[in-house]
Amino acid sequence: MSGHGTPIPMTARKSPPLRGVAEVPGDKSISHRALIFGAMAVGETRITGLLEGQDVLDTAAAMRAFGAEVVQHGPGDWSVFGVGVGGFAEPDRVIDCGNSGTGARLIMGAMATCPITVTFTGDASLTKRPMGRVTDPLALFGTRAVGRAGGRLPMTLVGAADPVPVRYTVPMPSAQVKSAVLLAGLNAPGQTVVVEREPTRDHTERMLRGFGAELTVEDTPEGRVITLTGQPELRPLDVAVPRDPSSAAFPVCAALMVPDSDILVPGVSQNPTRNGIYLTLVDMGADIAFENPREEGGEPVADLRVRFGPLKGVTVPPERAASMIDEYPVLAALAATAQGTTVMRGVKELRVKESDRIDAMARGLEACGVRIEETEDSLTVHGMASVPGGATVASHLDHRIAMAFVCLGLVAEKPIRVDDASPIATSFPLFEGLMTGLGAQVARDNG
Numbered sequence: 162m163s164g165h166g167t168p169i170p171m172t173a174r175k176s177p178p179l180r181g182v183a184e185v186p187g188d189k190s191i192s193h194r195a196l197i198f199g200a201m202a203v204g205e206t207r208i209t210g211l212l213e214g215q216d217v218l219d220t221a222a223a224m225r226a227f228g229a230e231v232v233q234h235g236p237g238d239w240s241v242f243g244v245g246v247g248g249f250a251e252p253d254r255v256i257d258c259g260n261s262g263t264g265a266r267l268i269m270g271a272m273a274t275c276p277i278t279v280t281f282t283g284d285a286s287l288t289k290r291p292m293g294r295v296t297d298p299l300a301l302f303g304t305r306a307v308g309r310a311g312g313r314l315p316m317t318l319v320g321a322a323d324p325v326p327v328r329y330t331v332p333m334p335s336a337q338v339k340s341a342v343l344l345a346g347l348n349a350p351g352q353t354v355v356v357e358r359e360p361t362r363d364h365t366e367r368m369l370r371g372f373g374a375e376l377t378v379e380d381t382p383e384g385r386v387i388t389l390t391g392q393p394e395l396r397p398l399d400v401a402v403p404r405d406p407s408s409a410a411f412p413v414c415a416a417l418m419v420p421d422s423d424i425l426v427p428g429v430s431q432n433p434t435r436n437g438i439y440l441t442l443v444d445m446g447a448d449i450a451f452e453n454p455r456e457e458g459g460e461p462v463a464d465l466r467v468r469f470g471p472l473k474g475v476t477v478p479p480e481r482a483a484s485m486i487d488e489y490p491v492l493a494a495l496a497a498t499a500q501g502t503t504v505m506r507g508v509k510e511l512r513v514k515e516s517d518r519i520d521a522m523a524r525g526l527e528a529c530g531v532r533i534e535e536t537e538d539s540l541t542v543h544g545m546a547s548v549p550g551g552a553t554v555a556s557h558l559d560h561r562i563a564m565a566f567v568c569l570g571l572v573a574e575k576p577i578r579v580d581d582a583s584p585i586a587t588s589f590p591l592f593e594g595l596m597t598g599l600g601a602q603v604a605r606d607n608g
Protein backbone atom coordinates (compact mmCIF):
# COMPACT_ATOMS: atom_id res chain seq x y z
CA MET A 162 0.00 0.00 0.00
CA SER A 163 1.66 3.22 -0.98
CA GLY A 164 1.07 6.76 0.09
CA HIS A 165 0.91 7.75 3.65
CA GLY A 166 -2.06 8.28 5.92
CA THR A 167 -2.46 10.70 8.80
CA PRO A 168 0.65 10.85 11.01
CA ILE A 169 0.23 9.35 14.48
CA PRO A 170 2.34 11.26 17.02
CA MET A 171 3.21 9.15 20.08
CA THR A 172 4.66 10.18 23.43
CA ALA A 173 6.58 7.96 25.84
CA ARG A 174 7.16 8.98 29.47
CA LYS A 175 9.18 7.81 32.43
CA SER A 176 7.59 4.50 33.44
CA PRO A 177 7.31 2.18 36.40
CA PRO A 178 9.11 -1.20 36.17
CA LEU A 179 8.02 -3.24 33.14
CA ARG A 180 6.52 -6.56 34.20
CA GLY A 181 4.75 -9.41 32.46
CA VAL A 182 4.88 -11.55 29.34
CA ALA A 183 5.63 -9.94 25.97
CA GLU A 184 4.30 -12.08 23.13
CA VAL A 185 5.89 -10.53 20.06
CA PRO A 186 4.56 -11.23 16.54
CA GLY A 187 5.82 -13.63 13.90
CA ASP A 188 9.08 -13.12 12.09
CA LYS A 189 8.80 -10.64 9.24
CA SER A 190 11.50 -12.18 7.03
CA ILE A 191 10.01 -15.67 7.35
CA SER A 192 6.46 -14.36 6.82
CA HIS A 193 7.35 -12.72 3.47
CA ARG A 194 9.14 -15.86 2.35
CA ALA A 195 6.34 -18.22 3.38
CA LEU A 196 3.91 -16.29 1.15
CA ILE A 197 6.28 -15.94 -1.82
CA PHE A 198 7.62 -19.51 -1.74
CA GLY A 199 4.08 -20.80 -1.16
CA ALA A 200 2.99 -18.95 -4.31
CA MET A 201 5.82 -20.68 -6.23
CA ALA A 202 4.90 -24.17 -4.98
CA VAL A 203 2.22 -26.43 -6.43
CA GLY A 204 -0.65 -26.95 -3.98
CA GLU A 205 -1.55 -25.60 -0.53
CA THR A 206 1.02 -24.11 1.84
CA ARG A 207 -0.42 -23.61 5.32
CA ILE A 208 1.12 -20.86 7.43
CA THR A 209 0.57 -20.31 11.15
CA GLY A 210 1.90 -17.39 13.17
CA LEU A 211 2.14 -15.18 10.07
CA LEU A 212 3.01 -11.57 10.89
CA GLU A 213 0.01 -9.49 9.87
CA GLY A 214 2.02 -6.29 9.57
CA GLN A 215 1.42 -4.04 6.58
CA ASP A 216 4.70 -5.08 4.89
CA VAL A 217 3.59 -8.71 4.84
CA LEU A 218 -0.01 -7.88 3.88
CA ASP A 219 1.36 -6.01 0.88
CA THR A 220 3.31 -9.13 -0.14
CA ALA A 221 0.13 -11.23 0.26
CA ALA A 222 -1.73 -8.83 -2.06
CA ALA A 223 1.13 -9.04 -4.56
CA MET A 224 1.01 -12.85 -4.59
CA ARG A 225 -2.71 -12.65 -5.40
CA ALA A 226 -1.93 -10.29 -8.28
CA PHE A 227 0.47 -12.93 -9.68
CA GLY A 228 -2.33 -15.53 -9.66
CA ALA A 229 -1.85 -17.36 -6.34
CA GLU A 230 -4.85 -17.82 -4.08
CA VAL A 231 -4.11 -16.43 -0.63
CA VAL A 232 -6.67 -17.08 2.10
CA GLN A 233 -6.83 -15.99 5.73
CA HIS A 234 -8.53 -18.57 8.00
CA GLY A 235 -8.03 -16.73 11.29
CA PRO A 236 -5.44 -14.59 13.11
CA GLY A 237 -2.02 -15.58 11.76
CA ASP A 238 -3.51 -18.65 10.06
CA TRP A 239 -3.23 -18.49 6.28
CA SER A 240 -3.12 -20.71 3.19
CA VAL A 241 -1.41 -20.06 -0.13
CA PHE A 242 -2.38 -22.10 -3.19
CA GLY A 243 0.66 -21.71 -5.42
CA VAL A 244 1.01 -21.55 -9.18
CA GLY A 245 4.39 -23.33 -9.41
CA VAL A 246 7.90 -22.12 -10.35
CA GLY A 247 7.64 -20.03 -13.52
CA GLY A 248 3.84 -19.92 -13.22
CA PHE A 249 3.37 -16.28 -12.22
CA ALA A 250 0.69 -14.54 -14.31
CA GLU A 251 1.23 -10.95 -15.44
CA PRO A 252 -0.46 -8.66 -12.90
CA ASP A 253 -3.06 -6.27 -14.31
CA ARG A 254 -1.99 -3.55 -11.90
CA VAL A 255 1.08 -1.93 -10.38
CA ILE A 256 2.63 -3.98 -7.56
CA ASP A 257 2.76 -1.68 -4.56
CA CYS A 258 5.19 -2.93 -1.91
CA GLY A 259 4.39 -0.10 0.50
CA ASN A 260 7.26 0.41 2.96
CA SER A 261 8.92 -2.97 2.41
CA GLY A 262 12.37 -3.45 0.92
CA THR A 263 12.14 -7.18 1.51
CA GLY A 264 8.80 -7.44 -0.30
CA ALA A 265 9.98 -5.40 -3.30
CA ARG A 266 13.36 -7.08 -3.74
CA LEU A 267 12.24 -10.68 -3.19
CA ILE A 268 9.22 -10.33 -5.48
CA MET A 269 11.44 -8.78 -8.19
CA GLY A 270 13.64 -11.89 -7.96
CA ALA A 271 10.65 -14.23 -8.05
CA MET A 272 9.19 -12.69 -11.24
CA ALA A 273 12.50 -11.95 -12.98
CA THR A 274 12.67 -15.24 -14.87
CA CYS A 275 8.97 -15.39 -15.78
CA PRO A 276 7.94 -14.04 -19.21
CA ILE A 277 5.90 -11.18 -17.74
CA THR A 278 6.23 -7.42 -17.35
CA VAL A 279 5.65 -5.93 -13.91
CA THR A 280 5.71 -2.37 -12.57
CA PHE A 281 6.68 -1.90 -8.92
CA THR A 282 6.17 1.05 -6.62
CA GLY A 283 6.19 1.84 -2.91
CA ASP A 284 5.71 4.61 -0.37
CA ALA A 285 7.79 7.77 0.12
CA SER A 286 10.46 5.73 1.95
CA LEU A 287 10.71 2.75 -0.42
CA THR A 288 10.85 4.95 -3.52
CA LYS A 289 14.11 6.45 -2.15
CA ARG A 290 15.84 3.09 -1.67
CA PRO A 291 18.31 1.59 -4.17
CA MET A 292 16.96 -1.22 -6.37
CA GLY A 293 20.00 -1.44 -8.68
CA ARG A 294 21.57 -3.84 -6.17
CA VAL A 295 18.86 -6.30 -7.26
CA THR A 296 18.25 -5.37 -10.91
CA ASP A 297 22.03 -5.54 -11.70
CA PRO A 298 22.32 -9.27 -10.89
CA LEU A 299 18.85 -9.94 -12.37
CA ALA A 300 20.12 -8.51 -15.69
CA LEU A 301 22.56 -11.45 -15.82
CA PHE A 302 19.54 -13.79 -16.13
CA GLY A 303 18.24 -11.65 -19.02
CA THR A 304 15.80 -9.47 -17.04
CA ARG A 305 15.42 -5.85 -18.14
CA ALA A 306 14.58 -3.01 -15.76
CA VAL A 307 13.68 0.62 -16.32
CA GLY A 308 13.22 2.84 -13.31
CA ARG A 309 13.87 6.32 -12.00
CA ALA A 310 17.34 7.82 -11.72
CA GLY A 311 19.59 5.94 -9.29
CA GLY A 312 17.61 2.72 -9.75
CA ARG A 313 14.64 3.96 -7.74
CA LEU A 314 10.96 2.88 -7.83
CA PRO A 315 8.61 3.16 -9.61
CA MET A 316 10.31 0.67 -11.88
CA THR A 317 9.24 -1.78 -14.57
CA LEU A 318 10.87 -5.19 -14.92
CA VAL A 319 10.57 -7.28 -18.07
CA GLY A 320 11.15 -10.89 -17.04
CA ALA A 321 13.60 -13.05 -19.00
CA ALA A 322 11.72 -15.27 -21.48
CA ASP A 323 14.78 -17.50 -21.91
CA PRO A 324 16.67 -17.23 -18.63
CA VAL A 325 20.22 -18.48 -18.21
CA PRO A 326 21.66 -19.59 -14.84
CA VAL A 327 23.96 -17.16 -13.08
CA ARG A 328 27.00 -17.10 -10.81
CA TYR A 329 27.01 -13.98 -8.66
CA THR A 330 29.07 -12.69 -5.74
CA VAL A 331 26.92 -10.34 -3.65
CA PRO A 332 28.92 -7.11 -3.24
CA MET A 333 27.29 -5.94 0.02
CA PRO A 334 26.03 -7.95 3.02
CA SER A 335 22.37 -8.31 1.96
CA ALA A 336 20.00 -11.22 2.44
CA GLN A 337 17.53 -9.43 0.16
CA VAL A 338 19.95 -9.40 -2.78
CA LYS A 339 21.05 -12.99 -2.11
CA SER A 340 17.41 -14.08 -1.96
CA ALA A 341 16.39 -12.20 -5.12
CA VAL A 342 19.12 -13.97 -7.11
CA LEU A 343 18.19 -17.39 -5.70
CA LEU A 344 14.49 -16.84 -6.43
CA ALA A 345 15.30 -15.84 -10.01
CA GLY A 346 17.54 -18.93 -10.25
CA LEU A 347 14.57 -21.14 -9.42
CA ASN A 348 13.17 -20.69 -12.93
CA ALA A 349 16.52 -20.78 -14.80
CA PRO A 350 17.74 -24.13 -16.15
CA GLY A 351 20.93 -25.53 -14.58
CA GLN A 352 22.71 -24.30 -11.48
CA THR A 353 22.64 -20.78 -10.11
CA VAL A 354 25.46 -20.01 -7.68
CA VAL A 355 25.43 -17.15 -5.17
CA VAL A 356 28.52 -16.32 -3.15
CA GLU A 357 28.30 -14.17 -0.05
CA ARG A 358 31.49 -12.94 1.56
CA GLU A 359 29.75 -12.21 4.85
CA PRO A 360 26.98 -14.52 6.02
CA THR A 361 23.52 -12.92 6.19
CA ARG A 362 20.18 -14.27 7.43
CA ASP A 363 19.69 -17.74 5.95
CA HIS A 364 15.89 -18.12 5.92
CA THR A 365 15.76 -18.39 2.12
CA GLU A 366 18.23 -21.28 2.08
CA ARG A 367 16.51 -23.11 4.97
CA MET A 368 13.01 -22.64 3.59
CA LEU A 369 13.78 -23.40 -0.07
CA ARG A 370 15.15 -26.76 1.09
CA GLY A 371 11.95 -27.25 3.10
CA PHE A 372 9.93 -26.58 -0.07
CA GLY A 373 11.93 -29.33 -1.82
CA ALA A 374 14.53 -27.32 -3.79
CA GLU A 375 17.99 -28.81 -4.28
CA LEU A 376 20.30 -26.32 -2.59
CA THR A 377 23.75 -26.77 -1.09
CA VAL A 378 25.78 -24.38 1.06
CA GLU A 379 29.54 -24.61 1.35
CA ASP A 380 31.89 -22.50 3.45
CA THR A 381 34.95 -21.70 1.35
CA PRO A 382 37.82 -19.16 1.57
CA GLU A 383 35.81 -17.10 -0.96
CA GLY A 384 32.78 -17.03 1.37
CA ARG A 385 29.53 -18.98 1.59
CA VAL A 386 28.82 -20.61 -1.75
CA ILE A 387 25.14 -21.41 -2.30
CA THR A 388 24.30 -23.64 -5.25
CA LEU A 389 20.71 -24.00 -6.39
CA THR A 390 19.44 -26.40 -9.05
CA GLY A 391 16.89 -24.61 -11.22
CA GLN A 392 13.39 -25.58 -12.29
CA PRO A 393 12.40 -27.85 -9.43
CA GLU A 394 8.76 -28.50 -8.64
CA LEU A 395 8.41 -26.91 -5.23
CA ARG A 396 6.14 -28.87 -2.91
CA PRO A 397 4.01 -27.06 -0.36
CA LEU A 398 5.20 -26.85 3.22
CA ASP A 399 3.49 -26.22 6.55
CA VAL A 400 5.26 -23.18 7.97
CA ALA A 401 5.02 -22.34 11.69
CA VAL A 402 6.52 -18.85 11.84
CA PRO A 403 8.64 -18.30 14.99
CA ARG A 404 8.49 -14.99 16.86
CA ASP A 405 10.60 -12.19 15.45
CA PRO A 406 13.92 -11.59 17.26
CA SER A 407 14.04 -8.07 15.75
CA SER A 408 10.64 -7.16 17.20
CA ALA A 409 11.53 -8.85 20.51
CA ALA A 410 14.55 -6.55 20.82
CA PHE A 411 12.25 -3.59 21.62
CA PRO A 412 10.59 -4.91 24.81
CA VAL A 413 13.89 -6.60 25.75
CA CYS A 414 15.86 -3.35 25.50
CA ALA A 415 13.06 -1.40 27.20
CA ALA A 416 13.19 -3.81 30.16
CA LEU A 417 16.97 -3.36 30.31
CA MET A 418 16.50 0.44 30.47
CA VAL A 419 13.62 0.78 32.97
CA PRO A 420 14.83 0.15 36.57
CA ASP A 421 13.53 -3.00 38.30
CA SER A 422 11.90 -4.41 35.16
CA ASP A 423 11.49 -8.17 34.84
CA ILE A 424 9.79 -9.57 31.72
CA LEU A 425 9.45 -12.84 29.83
CA VAL A 426 9.55 -12.90 26.02
CA PRO A 427 8.59 -16.42 24.93
CA GLY A 428 9.53 -18.34 21.78
CA VAL A 429 12.01 -15.92 20.20
CA SER A 430 14.06 -17.19 17.25
CA GLN A 431 17.74 -17.57 18.12
CA ASN A 432 18.86 -18.33 14.57
CA PRO A 433 22.62 -17.57 14.64
CA THR A 434 22.26 -15.34 11.56
CA ARG A 435 19.80 -13.17 13.55
CA ASN A 436 20.96 -13.21 17.19
CA GLY A 437 23.77 -10.61 17.16
CA ILE A 438 21.78 -8.21 19.33
CA TYR A 439 21.45 -10.80 22.09
CA LEU A 440 25.21 -11.55 22.02
CA THR A 441 25.83 -7.80 22.25
CA LEU A 442 23.40 -7.32 25.14
CA VAL A 443 25.13 -10.13 27.04
CA ASP A 444 28.51 -8.43 26.30
CA MET A 445 27.05 -5.26 27.87
CA GLY A 446 26.31 -7.21 31.04
CA ALA A 447 22.56 -7.69 30.48
CA ASP A 448 20.73 -10.14 32.72
CA ILE A 449 19.04 -12.35 30.11
CA ALA A 450 18.29 -16.03 30.69
CA PHE A 451 17.73 -18.08 27.52
CA GLU A 452 15.24 -20.61 28.87
CA ASN A 453 13.77 -23.76 27.25
CA PRO A 454 15.92 -23.77 24.11
CA ARG A 455 14.09 -25.84 21.48
CA GLU A 456 13.24 -25.99 17.80
CA GLU A 457 10.05 -24.44 16.37
CA GLY A 458 9.20 -24.14 12.68
CA GLY A 459 12.73 -25.29 11.79
CA GLU A 460 14.36 -22.47 13.79
CA PRO A 461 16.10 -22.60 17.18
CA VAL A 462 13.99 -20.63 19.70
CA ALA A 463 14.20 -19.80 23.43
CA ASP A 464 12.12 -18.02 26.07
CA LEU A 465 13.95 -14.89 27.20
CA ARG A 466 13.73 -13.84 30.85
CA VAL A 467 15.03 -10.29 31.00
CA ARG A 468 15.79 -8.37 34.20
CA PHE A 469 16.97 -4.79 34.55
CA GLY A 470 20.58 -4.27 35.67
CA PRO A 471 23.44 -1.86 35.04
CA LEU A 472 24.92 -2.07 31.54
CA LYS A 473 28.28 -0.99 30.19
CA GLY A 474 29.06 0.40 26.74
CA VAL A 475 30.77 -1.94 24.27
CA THR A 476 32.42 -1.91 20.86
CA VAL A 477 30.25 -4.07 18.65
CA PRO A 478 32.40 -6.30 16.41
CA PRO A 479 31.75 -5.17 12.79
CA GLU A 480 31.57 -8.80 11.63
CA ARG A 481 28.47 -9.12 13.80
CA ALA A 482 26.64 -6.36 11.92
CA ALA A 483 24.70 -8.53 9.46
CA SER A 484 23.28 -10.66 12.28
CA MET A 485 21.79 -7.60 14.03
CA ILE A 486 21.44 -5.06 11.23
CA ASP A 487 17.86 -4.06 12.15
CA GLU A 488 18.66 -3.80 15.86
CA TYR A 489 21.15 -0.89 15.74
CA PRO A 490 18.46 1.78 16.29
CA VAL A 491 17.27 0.24 19.55
CA LEU A 492 20.85 -0.57 20.57
CA ALA A 493 21.77 3.10 20.04
CA ALA A 494 18.86 4.11 22.31
CA LEU A 495 19.91 1.59 24.96
CA ALA A 496 23.55 2.70 24.69
CA ALA A 497 22.48 6.21 25.71
CA THR A 498 21.54 4.77 29.13
CA ALA A 499 24.61 2.50 29.58
CA GLN A 500 27.77 3.35 31.47
CA GLY A 501 30.48 4.46 29.02
CA THR A 502 30.64 4.53 25.26
CA THR A 503 29.18 2.18 22.66
CA VAL A 504 30.85 2.05 19.27
CA MET A 505 29.02 0.61 16.25
CA ARG A 506 31.26 0.25 13.19
CA GLY A 507 30.84 -1.29 9.74
CA VAL A 508 27.19 -0.29 9.59
CA LYS A 509 26.92 1.76 6.39
CA GLU A 510 24.04 -0.47 5.20
CA LEU A 511 21.99 1.40 7.84
CA ARG A 512 22.03 4.40 5.53
CA VAL A 513 19.82 2.65 2.93
CA LYS A 514 17.08 1.23 5.15
CA GLU A 515 13.57 2.71 5.54
CA SER A 516 15.48 5.85 6.52
CA ASP A 517 19.16 6.73 6.85
CA ARG A 518 19.22 5.11 10.28
CA ILE A 519 22.63 6.49 11.31
CA ASP A 520 21.44 10.02 10.63
CA ALA A 521 17.95 9.47 12.12
CA MET A 522 19.35 8.05 15.39
CA ALA A 523 22.13 10.65 15.57
CA ARG A 524 19.77 13.63 15.15
CA GLY A 525 17.12 12.17 17.48
CA LEU A 526 19.63 11.31 20.22
CA GLU A 527 21.18 14.77 20.01
CA ALA A 528 17.73 16.32 20.34
CA CYS A 529 17.29 14.24 23.52
CA GLY A 530 20.58 15.58 24.95
CA VAL A 531 22.77 12.55 24.17
CA ARG A 532 26.31 12.96 22.84
CA ILE A 533 27.06 11.03 19.66
CA GLU A 534 29.63 10.88 16.88
CA GLU A 535 28.95 9.58 13.40
CA THR A 536 30.98 8.73 10.33
CA GLU A 537 29.83 7.35 6.98
CA ASP A 538 29.78 3.82 8.42
CA SER A 539 29.75 4.19 12.21
CA LEU A 540 27.82 5.58 15.13
CA THR A 541 29.23 6.18 18.61
CA VAL A 542 26.92 6.85 21.55
CA HIS A 543 28.09 8.22 24.91
CA GLY A 544 26.00 6.80 27.72
CA MET A 545 24.73 9.02 30.53
CA ALA A 546 23.32 8.46 34.02
CA SER A 547 20.13 10.21 33.02
CA VAL A 548 18.92 11.05 29.50
CA PRO A 549 17.28 14.54 29.40
CA GLY A 550 14.67 13.80 26.65
CA GLY A 551 12.06 16.51 26.26
CA ALA A 552 12.18 16.51 22.45
CA THR A 553 10.11 15.63 19.41
CA VAL A 554 12.04 13.28 17.14
CA ALA A 555 11.34 12.45 13.51
CA SER A 556 10.68 8.81 12.59
CA HIS A 557 11.25 9.40 8.85
CA LEU A 558 8.63 6.73 7.93
CA ASP A 559 10.84 4.19 9.74
CA HIS A 560 9.21 1.79 12.22
CA ARG A 561 12.48 0.92 13.97
CA ILE A 562 13.39 4.57 14.57
CA ALA A 563 9.90 5.20 15.99
CA MET A 564 10.05 2.19 18.34
CA ALA A 565 13.63 2.93 19.45
CA PHE A 566 12.66 6.45 20.64
CA VAL A 567 9.48 5.19 22.32
CA CYS A 568 11.70 2.83 24.34
CA LEU A 569 14.13 5.62 25.25
CA GLY A 570 11.22 7.83 26.34
CA LEU A 571 10.37 5.30 29.07
CA VAL A 572 13.50 6.33 31.02
CA ALA A 573 14.21 9.88 29.86
CA GLU A 574 13.79 12.70 32.41
CA LYS A 575 11.24 14.46 30.17
CA PRO A 576 8.88 12.75 27.69
CA ILE A 577 10.02 11.93 24.17
CA ARG A 578 7.53 12.51 21.38
CA VAL A 579 7.81 10.66 18.08
CA ASP A 580 6.34 12.80 15.29
CA ASP A 581 4.79 9.83 13.49
CA ALA A 582 4.48 6.32 14.92
CA SER A 583 2.23 5.04 12.11
CA PRO A 584 5.07 3.09 10.40
CA ILE A 585 5.25 0.79 13.45
CA ALA A 586 2.27 -1.06 11.92
CA THR A 587 4.52 -2.32 9.10
CA SER A 588 6.28 -4.82 11.38
CA PHE A 589 4.73 -4.72 14.88
CA PRO A 590 1.03 -3.76 14.71
CA LEU A 591 0.34 -4.48 18.40
CA PHE A 592 3.45 -2.71 19.74
CA GLU A 593 1.63 0.03 21.65
CA GLY A 594 -0.73 -2.40 23.41
CA LEU A 595 2.08 -4.81 24.19
CA MET A 596 4.22 -2.08 25.74
CA THR A 597 1.39 -0.51 27.76
CA GLY A 598 0.45 -4.02 28.93
CA LEU A 599 3.93 -4.29 30.46
CA GLY A 600 3.38 -0.96 32.24
CA ALA A 601 5.01 1.41 29.75
CA GLN A 602 3.64 4.96 29.70
CA VAL A 603 3.03 5.27 25.97
CA ALA A 604 0.17 7.15 24.37
CA ARG A 605 -0.86 8.56 21.04
CA ASP A 606 -1.29 12.28 21.26
CA ASN A 607 -2.89 14.95 19.23
CA GLY A 608 -0.22 17.60 19.47
Ligand SMILES: O=C(O)C1=C[C@@H](OP(=O)(O)O)[C@@H](O)[C@H](O)C1
Nearest residue numbers: 190263334335336337338486487
Ligand atom coordinates in the same frame (compact mmCIF):
# COMPACT_ATOMS: atom_id res chain seq x y z
O1 LIG B 1 15.99 -10.63 3.82
C1 LIG B 1 15.32 -10.07 4.71
O2 LIG B 1 14.23 -10.54 5.11
C2 LIG B 1 15.85 -8.84 5.32
C3 LIG B 1 17.16 -8.48 5.10
C4 LIG B 1 17.77 -7.28 5.65
O3 LIG B 1 17.91 -6.34 4.61
P1 LIG B 1 19.20 -6.30 3.62
O4 LIG B 1 19.22 -7.49 2.79
O5 LIG B 1 19.00 -5.04 2.81
O6 LIG B 1 20.38 -6.22 4.55
C5 LIG B 1 16.94 -6.65 6.77
O7 LIG B 1 17.39 -5.37 7.05
C6 LIG B 1 15.47 -6.64 6.45
O8 LIG B 1 14.72 -6.15 7.54
C7 LIG B 1 14.96 -8.03 6.17
Ligand SMILES: C=C(OP(=O)(O)O)C(=O)O
Nearest residue numbers: 260261262263264487514
Ligand atom coordinates in the same frame (compact mmCIF):
# COMPACT_ATOMS: atom_id res chain seq x y z
C1 LIG C 1 15.10 -2.94 6.90
C2 LIG C 1 13.90 -3.41 7.24
O1 LIG C 1 12.93 -3.85 6.36
P1 LIG C 1 12.81 -3.77 4.78
O2 LIG C 1 14.19 -3.69 4.19
O3 LIG C 1 12.07 -5.01 4.41
O4 LIG C 1 12.00 -2.55 4.46
C3 LIG C 1 13.52 -3.52 8.67
O5 LIG C 1 12.47 -4.13 8.93
O6 LIG C 1 14.23 -3.04 9.57
